Amino acid sequence: MLKRLTVENYKSIHNATLELSRINIFIGENGCGKTNILEALAMASASKALELNVEGLSNRGIRVAKPNLTFSSFTRTKPKNKIIINLEVQGDQDAKLEIPSILYCDNNDDIYSKWKDESRLYLIDETELHDNNDKRTETWLVHEVNKLTKYLIFSLSTKALRGISSESKRMPLGINGESLDILLSQFTETEWKQLQKYNYLISWLEEAYVDEKDSLKFKGHKLGRSHSILYFKDKFMQNMNNWFSAENTNDGVLHVWFYLALFISQKTPTFFAIDNIETCLNPRICRTLLKELTQLAKANHKQVLITTHNPSVLDGLNLHDDEQKLFVVSRNDEGKTQTKPIRLKPKSDERLKLSEMWMRGYLGGLPTNF
């Protein structure tokens, strides 16, 4: 598991170090650098997978810009032409591995310029690491770097979830929500059972169904703009007239089902990020979903970084559990991104929900200029 992340000279991050846990939530005002933290990890991921080209970066969810705009740029600070990302991962029995990335480009004004990594550690194939001219095959090391190379930033769009757009070709799930139906069709019986336990999150939902032969399309269940074969049954409607295609169903259920599939499946990455998890979700669903996803992450050995602007997400977080952390991200008076973990006193008299503490300004992460 990734325990410590250090980022230098990446976009708004001049220099930041974070001690991470299993579930890591990031809050802060718009443009404070939350997504830049997720992206820095994606840069390291692309590097170790030898995919430091525009496709390799954008396929992971990075907003690609020319190198001069990717390096930090602050008034009164001399610009540097290298991004340093250092990851400290911890294996079983406290074994540790440093995964450095020192990234640079030959042409800093060319958006298509291929990035290079000065550090000599990368994945050769799924069983071997190249480390300063040595080959390393220790299982846990290879496993940890493998996990990193599969890291993605998920940022869902309703069109992709509906199967109307398919910009991301990532498998088994696209970074915008693509291919949910295909992954669900591959679910084992155990995974389906696990998934169905969460039907309660959507009050009208009876069950979900993957129409593998796509036969409902020909019975007027969708116009066919979407290629998704996922359907949801409404418990309040009359039999035979109660199946909604992904093309027509409401946005919330698609988002919830995507996250559940991501956390349940053994085929999805074990280390990933979600940008703006609250999109399209009711506040109460946000709270309970986060609680359930945390349990699933523990059961299925996933580590995740999540950004949100919805205070109710915080109410699903238990800050007295060491596996759950909350970070407030802000920019200082020079515009540099900084992060701060929030810990509550063990026996505090605090009587507010975390969501209320955030909204009242007790945690930070709110604009103060108006």
Add this chain to the structure above:
Amino acid sequence: MYIGIIAEGKSDLAVIRNILRGKIRIDSSNITFLQPELYFDETDLHNMSQEQFSNWELVKQACIEKHKLVDFFSVEEDRYIILQIDTAEAEKINYEVERPKKPGNPDYSKILRNNVIDKINEWIENQFSEPIFYAITIEETEAWVLTIYTAQERDTCRHNDPKDELNRVLNRKLSKRDKNKILKCDNELDKFDKLSEKFRKTKYLVKYVNLNESFKLFCESLEKIKVE
């Protein structure tokens, strides 16, 4: 380190923030506004006047209820609260602070400040071991801002209506461009942030505090804060 400010109004928040930046070199991202920010929603505000959501009575209410202070201090971190209140209405019912004789009294600000602090501690029932600092603005925060613009070397607290005096001085002193840019600004926070931005610089701040005793006493009290 994280500092929360409970103040009468947004203009006071802006001034205190600039003072903190100049006095203890704290970054503004480590300062948060606990009051009056976000206390009411737009539906509440619809039926309220400016005075109802921005005055000393709300500061008193926060002290008596204590929730804001308890909840703010519940986070594991070096945290401090600044309570700002002015003294223009100190004699009013429910405030009821004894005002010492003013003309020719060199200890006027010191005595009045101590009386208000005693009153605040009465409101919060001396319940907090956490660090609380008192920004007692005599008679109003505008008197502190006036130290930047006044041409006179005397304590700015002598003005019975510092708001009026500040406006008069600014109208005389500011260029037409600055008058349009700053004085006509609708956002009180922004306006007073700009008007008091010189407080952010320690070298200016040390000069200005000498023109207002209550300002000086507040800044001296901040020296107890451990700067990281």
